[in-house]
Amino acid sequence: MRTARLRTVRSVLWAGWAALAAGAVLCVLGWYGVSGERYAERQLPYLASCTIPGAALIVAGVILLTHGRGALATARVEELYALLVASEPDDAEESAEAAAAPLAVSGDLLMVPGGTLWHRADCPLVAGKAESVPVDSKLVANGELSPCPICEPAEADD
The missing domain is CATH 1.10.287 (Helix Hairpins)
Incomplete structure (x- = not known):
């Protein structure tokens, strides 16, 4: 075809x-x-x-x-x-478990100055970045920062 x-x-x-x-x-x-x-x-x-x-x-x-x-x-x-x-994975169960596992599980919260999201410390978006700093609770309370959709740090507070 x-x-x-x-x-x-x-x-x-x-x-x-x-x-x-x-x-x-x-x-x-x-x-x-x-x-x-x-x-x-x-x-x-x-x-x-x-x-x-x-x-x-x-x-x-x-x-x-x-x-x-x-x-x-x-x-x-x-x-x-x-x-x-x-190209399907060899073991479908392992890939399903890997997909279900959370991407980041750290309890420490970080942000990038000038950014709009707050992240877990082991989130791939901030992991290893020297410019990442601890989250300012005032920015979160004012709504200037929103939780990262990748590592979902809002679940850490629940």
Whole structure:
């Protein structure tokens, strides 16, 4: 299925490039024909038969290329997603226990100066940061700081 879809996408891209090339050739031929005629009534056939269809082919080529590149990107994302879904963990119970375990369990609360969240000391967002300081209870009471959604320090107070 993947190969058939990529073939279709690649043919759309080739058709887009061909339409662009044909449109450019027609525009050049139309310009050449118009430039050789002095009177406007003799220039109109070149405009009608070459330049206008050439411009339309250029627009069609751009649309085909845009659609083809979008479809190619979609096909690649779907392929990556299929690879991601296909790689399941060996032991589903261990992964379920790891997902259920809390990310941070420390009782110490920290914040980053100028930040808007307060965290547990072992939260990955503040762990190892030299600029993290203990939480100022006035900021929490005023509502200027909110609990971190990752380590959920509000549970420590309950």
